[in-house]
Amino acid sequence: EAAVTQSPRNKVAVTGGKVTLSCNQTNNHNNMYWYRQDTGHGLRLIHYSYGAGSTEKGDIPDGYKASRPSQENFSLILELATPSQTSVYFCASGEAGTGKDEQYFGPGTRLTVL
Amino acid sequence: GDSVTQKQGQVTLSEDDFLFINCTYSTTTYPTLLWYVQYLGQGPQLLLKVTTANNKGISRGFEATYDKGTTSFHLQKASVQESDSAVYFCALVANNYAQGLTFGLGTRVSVFP
Numbered sequence: 001e002a003a004v005t006q007s008p009r010n011k012v013a014v015t016g017g018k019v020t021l022s023c024n025q026t027n028n029h030n031n032m033y034w035y036r037q038d039t040g041h042g043l044r045l046i047h048y049s050y051g052a053g054s055t056e057k058g059d060i061p062d063g064y065k066a067s068r069p070s071q072e073n074f075s076l077i078l079e080l081a082t083p084s085q086t087s088v089y090f091c092a093s094g095e096a097g098t099g100k101d102e103q104y105f106g107p108g109t110r111l112t113v114l
Numbered sequence: 115g116d117s118v119t120q121k122q123g124q125v126t127l128s129e130d131d132f133l134f135i136n137c138t139y140s141t142t143t144y145p146t147l148l149w150y151v152q153y154l155g156q157g158p159q160l161l162l163k164v165t166t167a168n169n170k171g172i173s174r175g176f177e178a179t180y181d182k183g184t185t186s187f188h189l190q191k192a193s194v195q196e197s198d199s200a201v202y203f204c205a206l207v208a209n210n211y212a213q214g215l216t217f218g219l220g221t222r223v224s225v226f227p
Binding site: 004033035040041042043044045048058090092094101102103104105106107108 | 146148155156157158159160163203207214215217218219220
């Protein structure tokens with residue numbers, strides 16, 4: 001019944017490698033988001049999307065790309081992974097602007113870049 | 115731009131103690147303020163929502179209030195249980211709604227029996 005799912009849940013990558021994190025939502029929400037969570041920084045917005053085909057830069061987009069091929073799916077892509085991108089990544093969906101401003105988060109992906 | 119300050123990094127309590135967490139915010143519009151709870155190994159879950167219309171929210175024994183005069187909002191619970199151990203985040207809805215939420219740094223609450 002989980003409405004936002006993420007895969008993989010854990011990932012170990014090598015520096016310079018390509019990493020793709022996937023997110024799927026069954027809430028039928030237009031908006032989707034990628035955050036990273038680091039101690040001392042809280043949750044920071046990387047990219048977001050208004051709907052299929054759209055991606056927008058968040059507060060810390062450098063080193064990341066995003067793809068929204070459908071209403072349900074939103075991917076985060078690290079073309080050349082670096083150790084500084086070691087973090088826990090959360091995907092979320094929401095209906096922002098409709099009065100229902102809350103977002104619903106997935107369980108997270110723990111990424112380690114060696 | 116919008117900002118949220120959550121200064122309490124860690125709170126340690128015993129069961130049945132009173133919990134109080136405070137956040138201050140800065141925004142140019144009437145805010146919608148959210149409280150999220152994150153249990154170990156999970157994603158954040160929405161706990162409460164407070165708007166300028168209702169000024170207060172209540173859920174699962176938690177109460178959230180909002181004070182426009184001091185641009186602050188609070189989360190409180192009269193009697194915590196060990197199961198309330200988690201990280202609590204305050205969050206501000208962005209002026210551009212679709213841009214996501216502005217989160218505080220979180221308060222780790224540890225409740226001991």
